[in-house]
Every structure is written in structure tokens, then in C-alpha cells.
Amino acid sequence: MAATSPSHSHLHAGYLTATPNPLSNPSSNSGSDPPTPPASPRHTIGVGGAAAGHRYQRQMADKENGTAAPRLTRASAKRAAAVTAVAVAAKRKRVALSELPTLSNAVFKQKPRTKKASHVAEPNKATSTRRAPSPDLVDEEGDPQLCAPYASDINSYLRSMEMETKRRPAAHYIETVQVDVTANMRAILVDWLIEVAEEYTLVSDTLYLTVSYIDRFLSAKALNRQKLQLLGVSAMLIASKYEEISPPNVEDFCYITDNTYMKKEVVNMESDILNVLKFELGNPTTKTFLRMFIKSTQEDNKYPSLSLESMGSYLAELSLLEYGCVRLLPSVVAASAVFVARLTLDPDTNPWSKKLQAVTGYRASELKDCITLIHDLQLNRKGTSLMAIRDKYKQDRFKGVSTLLPPVEIPASYFEDLKE
Missing domain, CATH: 1.10.472.10 (Cyclin-like)
Structure with missing residues (x-):
């Protein structure tokens, strides 16, 4: 595993810290000390006392032991979701992962995880x-x-x-459409989104749809690298609404970027994605x-x-x-x-x-x-x-x-x- 770098976000038992996004500020110094986390309830674990800390430890233990909920029918799942929607939102454990490095050898700090075409495929x-x-x-x-x-x-x-052409990304969109986005940046974004999906316990279908939406959007529209992470969370928001029974809300996705993007920006990007994809979401x-x-x-x-x-x-x-x-x-x-x-x-x-x-x-x-x-x-x-x-x-x-x-x-x- 790669050595821990101070340029990446950290998850501790008491608080969360994250460094500025170098894509948003290319001149930022990735070697500087991480800023002191703001005094926000979302950046603390256990501010309510020992009980909250025990809940966090139990959640971690459940993940480590592979505890999984029984498979539900659609009807029973909806009934359960209606009763527990508020409680689920309150229990979500979030982590700020705002950094998207641009260097070819850059990598996210990996914390130990104990918690739970033209537009068609090339002929071959x-x-x-x-x-x-x-x-x-x-x-x-x-x-x-x-x-x-x-x-x-x-x-x-x-x-x-x-x-179908409308459901396929272009085969070489990085070379033909994008100017400021590289294949390495795409890989880093996808790697980070996999961590986000794990953090919010999203189903795997949500992750695959998210990446599909990203590739199809980038096949049709050039994007500045500062907006790449915004594209990622907005695409995952759409995919979550399509696949999840109880999807994370817009504020959750703002927070997961360490509030690099505001709610209005995520909603606007969501609208852009839907328009570019012409609302063809079920591929x-x-x-x-x-x-x-x-x-x-x-x-x-x-x-x-x-x-x-x-x-x-x-x-x-x-x-x-x-x-x-x-x-x-x-x-x-x-x-x-x-x-x-x-x-x-x-x-x-x-x-x-x-x-x-x-x-x-x-x-x-x-x-x-x-x-x-x-x-x-x-x-x-x-x-x-x-x-x-x-x-x-x-x-x-x-x-x-x-x-x-x-x-x-x-x-x-x-x-x-x-x-x-």
C-alpha cells in the first residue's frame, strides 16, 4: 500500500480533515499541513459523548464481519424505507474526500477499510x-x-x-473531445467514486451507471478539470436516484467533496448531465x-x-x-x-x-x-x-x-x- 501523504484526506476517530482540491487551485502546495477542521458537527464523531463513539465502533465492526441486510422485496423495502428514512439519514457516516490529484504518480491516501467509438463500440x-x-x-x-x-x-x-449509439460513449473521447481532462484524471475520479459508493453503501449498479454517465457526458462535451469532481458526484446523484431505495441527498454529495461545490452547482450540473444524455438513463x-x-x-x-x-x-x-x-x-x-x-x-x-x-x-x-x-x-x-x-x-x-x-x-x- 502506498505511504500516507499529507496531501490526502484523513479519517480519524474524532474528526475528519481534508486538503484543498488541487484541481480547483492548481497552484496549491500539496505538501502543506492539512487545515484545522471546522467546528462543524459533520466533521466530528462522538461529539455527543461515549454513546456516539460506541455506535461508530459497532458500525465499523459490522462492516468488518460482513454483516449484510437480508434481501427484501420491492414492496417491503419501500415500506421499511418509509418508516426509517429519517433515521437512515441521521446515521450516515460521511467522509470528506475532496482531493483529485493531476500528477501521473499521484494517489489518494488509502485508509484501512474495516467498514462495512464514434458513439458505438469500435468494430472488433x-x-x-x-x-x-x-x-x-x-x-x-x-x-x-x-x-x-x-x-x-x-x-x-x-x-x-x-x-445503441445514444447509450454508448465515444471510443476515443479523451483524444478527440477533451482538452483539459486526461485518462489518468478519469481513473483517479473513478477510484475516488468507488470509495464514495462504499462510504454510502450504494449498490454496485449505481457505481456502474455513474461511470457510464461520466463517459457519455465527456464524449459529448469538453470539461475543465476543476469541474471533473463535480461531474462525478452529480452523475452519482443521478444514478443513486435511479437505483437506490433511499439515495443520498444533494447535501451529502456536497459534503463528500468537503463542500468544494455548493448545492446549486451540483443541481446545475445534474441538469446539464440529464440534457446531454437526453434523459436516456437506463442503459x-x-x-x-x-x-x-x-x-x-x-x-x-x-x-x-x-x-x-x-x-x-x-x-x-x-x-x-x-x-x-x-x-x-x-x-x-x-x-x-x-x-x-x-x-x-x-x-x-x-x-x-x-x-x-x-x-x-x-x-x-x-x-x-x-x-x-x-x-x-x-x-x-x-x-x-x-x-x-x-x-x-x-x-x-x-x-x-x-x-x-x-x-x-x-x-x-x-x-x-x-x-x-
């Missing part, structure tokens, strides 16, 4: 030669929530949606396909369900950091993540199968470029110092999958076409 082998996926997307005794009788139609609809993401592929290919019970899901999610989130994955279709990234996940859990067995080929509609040879990209990300061959995802998936609730490594080289035989 995976998209141009893809066969129709198998209608057998769930087994006969599968989860009824997968809507087995409609699975084939749902899959076909999602596949057509992911190809399928890598998570959409990943969930479907993993659920429908565990027929052999060879891979522990939770380990495979955690490993697949870990690899898919790593792809969010990589600007090179923007040009790839979400289904391609999801299928490649499943390949590398199975390779990591069982290196001696070909990770691709006829069932996977039928369900995804891709041959392993068609996914080779994306598989190699994700494999390199997992081995950190670029030497990135952004560690939010790796720290997140070290936790016991994710089976510590980020500590597992695949073979250094993928056997060429694994990319050979399977015999029918």
Missing part, C-alpha cells in the same frame, strides 16, 4: 462475429426472480440496447451481464458461488478504471471477467466451456483482447497506485479475492475454439 472480433446467445439462460430450477420464461427475450433486448452495464452470465453458468458447481461472484465483480470493477475498456461493449467485458475469474480460481482447467459460449454468444478467441486487458489489470502490470478496489475486495465479505493472482501467462490452448 467480439462484436462483429458474435453469434446469438443461447435462450437457455437459467436452469429449470433457477431463481424465480430471473424470470426464466422471459430470460431469452430479456437477454436479446439488453444486447440490442448496449449497441445496461457490465454488471447487468456479469450477474446474468455467472448465475447461468454454475451448472457444474465446480467454483464456489460466492468466490466466483466476488472475483467476477472485482475484475469488472477494475475495468472501470481502464480508459481502454470504454470502447468495449459491456457484455464483452462481463464475459471476459468471467473467463479470468474462473482462470484465477482454477488455473489448471480451461475456464471457457460450451455452456458459457452458448450463454454469452462469444468464443474465447473473440474475447482475447479484452481478456488480456483484464488479466493485465489484475496483475497490475501498469503499476497503478490506485488501490480503492483492491482494498475493498480484500475484505472477508468478498472472500479476499483481490489477494488471489492468476497465472502470469494464459495458455494459448484456452483460446482455441471448442468443438461442437
Whole structure:
């Protein structure tokens, strides 16, 4: 883990501190001492006495032990949310993470986590030669929530949606549209947003939609680097409203930037994003396909369900950091993540199968470029110092999958076409 730097925000048992945003003030000295936190209730933990401190410790312990709420139906969740909305807002534990460095070797301080195209994908082998996926997307005794009788139609609809121009970012928007924003700045922003999503316990679908909105916005409109963090929190605000039962409010997102941006600025940026996206918010993401592929290919019970899901999610989130994955279709990234996940859990067995080929509609040879990209990300061959995802998936609730490594080289035989 990278050494702690005074240029990053700190979470202590008694207060929160944060340094000025260098994107907002490029001349700021990142080596100066952090300012004394203001005497605000939001910058203190335990100002109400020992009871508040104990609540904070219990929250941290619950996260460490992987405590998770039982899955609720939509109706019961809404009833529960209506009763506890005020209490949930009061209990939220927030942290100021305002800094977005611009240097290529800059990185957020990583605190220990014990708490819980043109506008279409570039032509490639995976998209141009893809066969129709198998209608057998769930087994006969599968989860009824997968809507087995409609699975084939749902899959076909999602596949057509992911190809639509209006739902896709441009393949090379950093080079063709942006002047003041770089791929490294984008990666730093996404890494920080992953921490924000963890802090507010947002569902993973919210994170994927957030990154999708950011890429689509930046594909259409040039942005000054001082507004990049504002774009990030505003996109997450929209995604939260779309996915969450009880989303954070505007003030929460202002606070998470250490009040670098005011409520009016976030609301105005939210409006800009919606207009640029033409209110097309419901596009399928890598998570959409990943969930479907993993659920429908565990027929052999060879891979522990939770380990495979955690490993697949870990690899898919790593792809969010990589600007090179923007040009790839979400289904391609999801299928490649499943390949590398199975390779990591069982290196001696070909990770691709006829069932996977039928369900995804891709041959392993068609996914080779994306598989190699994700494999390199997992081995950190670029030497990135952004560690939010790796720290997140070290936790016991994710089976510590980020500590597992695949073979250094993928056997060429694994990319050979399977015999029918």
C-alpha cells in the first residue's frame, strides 16, 4: 500500500480533515499541513459523548464481519424505507474526500477499510462475429426472480440496447473531445467514486451507471478539470436516484467533496448531465451481464458461488478504471471477467466451456483482447497506485479475492475454439 501523504484526506476517530482540491487551485502546495477542521458537527464523531463513539465502533465492526441486510422485496423495502428514512439519514457516516490529484504518480491516501467509438463500440472480433446467445439462460430450477420464461427475450433486448449509439460513449473521447481532462484524471475520479459508493453503501449498479454517465457526458462535451469532481458526484446523484431505495441527498454529495461545490452547482450540473444524455438513463452495464452470465453458468458447481461472484465483480470493477475498456461493449467485458475469474480460481482447467459460449454468444478467441486487458489489470502490470478496489475486495465479505493472482501467462490452448 502506498505511504500516507499529507496531501490526502484523513479519517480519524474524532474528526475528519481534508486538503484543498488541487484541481480547483492548481497552484496549491500539496505538501502543506492539512487545515484545522471546522467546528462543524459533520466533521466530528462522538461529539455527543461515549454513546456516539460506541455506535461508530459497532458500525465499523459490522462492516468488518460482513454483516449484510437480508434481501427484501420491492414492496417491503419501500415500506421499511418509509418508516426509517429519517433515521437512515441521521446515521450516515460521511467522509470528506475532496482531493483529485493531476500528477501521473499521484494517489489518494488509502485508509484501512474495516467498514462495512464514434458513439458505438469500435468494430472488433467480439462484436462483429458474435453469434446469438443461447435462450437457455437459467436452469429449470433457477431463481424465480430471473424470470426464466422471459430470460431469452430479456437477454436479446439488453444486447440490442448496449449497441445503441445514444447509450454508448465515444471510443476515443479523451483524444478527440477533451482538452483539459486526461485518462489518468478519469481513473483517479473513478477510484475516488468507488470509495464514495462504499462510504454510502450504494449498490454496485449505481457505481456502474455513474461511470457510464461520466463517459457519455465527456464524449459529448469538453470539461475543465476543476469541474471533473463535480461531474462525478452529480452523475452519482443521478444514478443513486435511479437505483437506490433511499439515495443520498444533494447535501451529502456536497459534503463528500468537503463542500468544494455548493448545492446549486451540483443541481446545475445534474441538469446539464440529464440534457446531454437526453434523459436516456437506463442503459445496461457490465454488471447487468456479469450477474446474468455467472448465475447461468454454475451448472457444474465446480467454483464456489460466492468466490466466483466476488472475483467476477472485482475484475469488472477494475475495468472501470481502464480508459481502454470504454470502447468495449459491456457484455464483452462481463464475459471476459468471467473467463479470468474462473482462470484465477482454477488455473489448471480451461475456464471457457460450451455452456458459457452458448450463454454469452462469444468464443474465447473473440474475447482475447479484452481478456488480456483484464488479466493485465489484475496483475497490475501498469503499476497503478490506485488501490480503492483492491482494498475493498480484500475484505472477508468478498472472500479476499483481490489477494488471489492468476497465472502470469494464459495458455494459448484456452483460446482455441471448442468443438461442437
